[in-house]
Amino acid sequence: MSRLDIQHGVVEMAHGSGGRVSATLIDELFIRHFDNALLKQGNDSAQFEAPAGRMVMSTDAHVVSPLFFPGGDIGSLSVHGTINDVAMSGAKPLYLSASFILEEGFALAELESIVISMAAASREAGVPVITGDTKVVERGKGDGVFISTTGIGVVPDNVQISGDRAEAGDLILISGYIGDHGTAILSSREGLEFATTIVSDSAALHGLVAAMVEAAPEIHCLRDPTRGGLATTLNELSRQSAVGMQIREADIPVRAEVRGACELLGLDPLYIANEGKLVCICPAQSAEALLNVMQNYPLGSDAAIIGEVVSDNAHLVTMKTRFGGQRVVDWLAGEQLPRIC
Template identity: 75%
Template sequence: MSKLDIKNGLIEMGHGSGGRASATLIEEIFVRHFDNELLNQGNDQALFSIPAGRMVISTDGHVITPLFFPGGDIGSLSIHGTVNDVAMSGATPLYLSASFILEEGFPLADLERIVISMAKASIDAGVPVVTGDTKVVERGKGDGVFITTTGVGIVPDGINISGDLAKPGDAIIVSGSIGDHGIAILSSREGLQFGTTIESDSAALHTLVAEMIAIAPAIRCLRDPTRGGLATTLNELARQSNVGISIQETSIPIKAEVKGACELLGLDPLYIANEGKLVCIVPAEDAGQLLAAMHKHPLGQNAAIIGNVCEDAQQMVVMKTAFGGSRVVDWLAGEQLPRIC
């Protein structure tokens, strides 16, 4: 097999042919960096043993722009995003697949940089990429690289977490400051500086979730507030569970620089995407102990109780503002920040 010129080479249509050029690309970039026994089998599928039980599957396409941003890139994001979607059921993520749609002319060096970052995120999370696929589209029919990852995981016995299980009286916890990811992408896109560089919070939350369900197995709902932000996630949960939600603005953790950037840009941090945060709904009696456990985990240090579930046939999310008033927090309408993940 001919060698790739990773330093200077570009993606060509032949890399998607399924023939020799595809095989070379797969070996020299994907297999080389993802390097694990299951992927190395070289079949069109990966085979592994599983115990009897409950499995979850989740998938996410990633089309973020720019591909590289403060705190991560499309590669690490594509691992974190799907690990998190699996973990939000309480499951232990086991394996990932990755599908790449590459644009003709995309630099091989950028692809390798992304794959190295993906491999690192995957190894750090302990969730290997065991199978994949690569397609190439003509110049002008894609945008560099799109990555769809799919993950599977096993839900521990006794854990029942779903968006439709919130009950009036439950407490609502957010695991840390909101808005970091969206503001990091926006400032990187527009070349804006807000004193310091705001970094994306992109992170894999499954170890935090494991500690949370060990302390509070009665957790009802977990969801990561990505596109649409905290506001949209709370509205989704209110609708699925047919409840109302009441939150306090002053309880919501937000970094000063993110708050400042939002004020400057006229953005509402409640609608800004996060990639390393979760929302948890838990029986009120478990909330204190759970919060204390979250504070001991690096990704939950700034966790806070931000409100509670209430009865409301209208399924409204209402926020007590810092000024003592209250306002309805609606679903995100329109598109605030396109291609944020």
């Protein structure tokens, strides 16, 4: 079988044809790097023993521009994103699947570095990619590479985490600094380039979640504030639980550089995406202990209690500003774009 010319080659239509060329790509790139026994079964599906208990399943499509950004790339992001979605039910993630849509002409060297980064993220997380698929679209009909990943996991018996369980009196925690991922992406976006030491916070949070549910299985809600940022996540949870929320600006961790970038571009850190943070809502009496657990875990070392759940028929999220005022923190309207006025 012919070898793949990773150094100089590009994705060709034949790589998605299902023929010999496809097989070479799968063997030399995907199986080689993802390297695990279930994937090597080589069937259209991977077979494994089902664990006892409730299972969760989540899927996430990943498109990001640029594909490589400070602190990560689309590969690691596609692993972290789905692991986190599974983990936000309190589950232990077990396996991932991955499907790639490649654009004709995309450099194989870049694809390999994405796959290597994906494999490293999955190995580090202990959640293997056990099945996958690859398709190729004509040049101009894709943006280099799109990756969809699906994850499954199993939830501990005593855990009941759901977005509709927030109750008045609960406290709201965030696991660390907000806005890092979105700021890192903006800094490398064409036309906006600015230099910063901020890197994406892209990370798998299931370890942190495991420690949290062990310490406080009574947690009501967990969610990762990705697109739309903290503001959008809190509004989703408020609506789902039919409650209001009151947060305090002064307690929300935001790095000076993220604030700086936001002032420059007219954006609000509350709406900037995160890929390695979680929002936790728990009964007030559990909050301090939970905060301790989070702060003792590397990915939660800057965790903070940022507000509380209140009863409110309008399901508004309101914020006490650092300045001393009070304002509504609304859903994001459209996409957040840099502004001049």
